[in-house]
Amino acid sequence: DTGVSQDPRHKITKRGQNVTFRCDPISEHNRLYWYRQTLGQGPEFLTYFQNEAQLEKSRLLSDRFSAERPKGSFSTLEIQRTEQGDSAMYLCASSFPSSHNEQFFGPGTRLTVL
Amino acid sequence: AQSVTQLDSHVSVSEGTPVLLRCNYSSSYSPSLFWYVQHPNKGLQLLLKYTSAATLVKGINGFEAEFKKSETSFHLTKPSAHMSDAAEYFCGGGGSYIPTFGRGTSLIVHP
Numbered sequence: 001d002t003g004v005s006q007d008p009r010h011k012i013t014k015r016g017q018n019v020t021f022r023c024d025p026i027s028e029h030n031r032l033y034w035y036r037q038t039l040g041q042g043p044e045f046l047t048y049f050q051n052e053a054q055l056e057k058s059r060l061l062s063d064r065f066s067a068e069r070p071k072g073s074f075s076t077l078e079i080q081r082t083e084q085g086d087s088a089m090y091l092c093a094s095s096f097p098s099s100h101n102e103q104f105f106g107p108g109t110r111l112t113v114l
Numbered sequence: 115a116q117s118v119t120q121l122d123s124h125v126s127v128s129e130g131t132p133v134l135l136r137c138n139y140s141s142s143y144s145p146s147l148f149w150y151v152q153h154p155n156k157g158l159q160l161l162l163k164y165t166s167a168a169t170l171v172k173g174i175n176g177f178e179a180e181f182k183k184s185e186t187s188f189h190l191t192k193p194s195a196h197m198s199d200a201a202e203y204f205c206g207g208g209g210s211y212i213p214t215f216g217r218g219t220s221l222i223v224h225p
Contacts, residue, residue: 004157033213040123042204042215043158056212091158103213105150105157 004106006092012112013082020078021109025094032075033103034067035091043091049075050097082113116141116207118188120216128224133177133192135219137205140186145207147188149179150215152202161203164188175199195223 005024013019025032031050035043046065047057051072060066064082069075079086089110093103121136139145148163162173169181179190188205200223206215 040217042206042218045212045214059212093158102160102163103158105159107155107157 004092004094004104006090006106006109008109009107010110010112012114014114015082015084017082018078018080019082019111020076021090021092021111022074022076023092023094023106024074025092026104027073028096029094029104030072030097031095032069033093033095034075034077035093036061037089037091037108046077079111082111084113087111087113116145117214118147118205118207118216120203120205120219122219123217124220124222126222126224127195129197130194133190133195133199133221135190135203135205135221137179137188137190137216138186139188139205139207141207145188147179147181147205147207149173149177149188149190150204150206152204152218154201158204161190195221197223197225199223 007022011019033048034046037043045059047060047067049069052069064080067077089108091108093105095103117140119138149161150158151161152158161177162171164171164181172178177192179188181188202218202220204215204218208214
């Protein structure tokens with residue numbers, strides 16, 4: 001499968017625990033995006049990378065959220081000290097640098113915080 | 115800044131009848147608009163995008179959308195619905211910076 005993959009697909013954690021999600025983009029894509037999607041809403045932009053550079057992170061929901069893409073390939077999204085309000089689907093997408101709009105999305109990681 | 119509004123949270127049609135999913139945009143400049151579809155347990159898939167080359171944009175699976183500046187709309191249509199079209203549809207925009215999505219419209223197709 002040469003699409004965007006995300007791991008894990010589901011994560012259940014207790015409030016206060018840290019969680020980390022991984023995204024593997026399509027290999028030729030330089031840009032990688034993270035979104036959050038809650039029930040009944042569209043994807044909400046969090047951050048994006050071009051290669052290893054994080055070009056926009058002001059939309060990360062709080063300082064508990066951080067993302068990395070150390071080698072310009074896969075990326076991780078970490079949420080520290082999880083709260084019940086963090087329960088959502090976390091989506092990753094990738095694209096060529098020429099167009100933000102043609103993003104290819106992964107299946108998402110569903111986070112449940114108990 | 116650019117934003118979009120999807121006017122219907124749910125649209126219900128019978129198989130074989132036309133589909134209309136409505137989206138309005140607000141933008142202080144020439145917008146960049148798109149439609150994505152999300153089937154259950156699948157990633158979002160791009161249906162089509164508006165790039166200002168043509169106001170009528172054709173996408174995959176028989177969908178198309180017309181950019182109407184006078185109405186600030188970018189509605190998605192399909193002449194004949196198929197059962198496999200049942201999914202969540204997202205209108206969005208955001209040319210070179212932060213992409214924004216609408217809240218989604220759930221398309222229900224009855225046999």
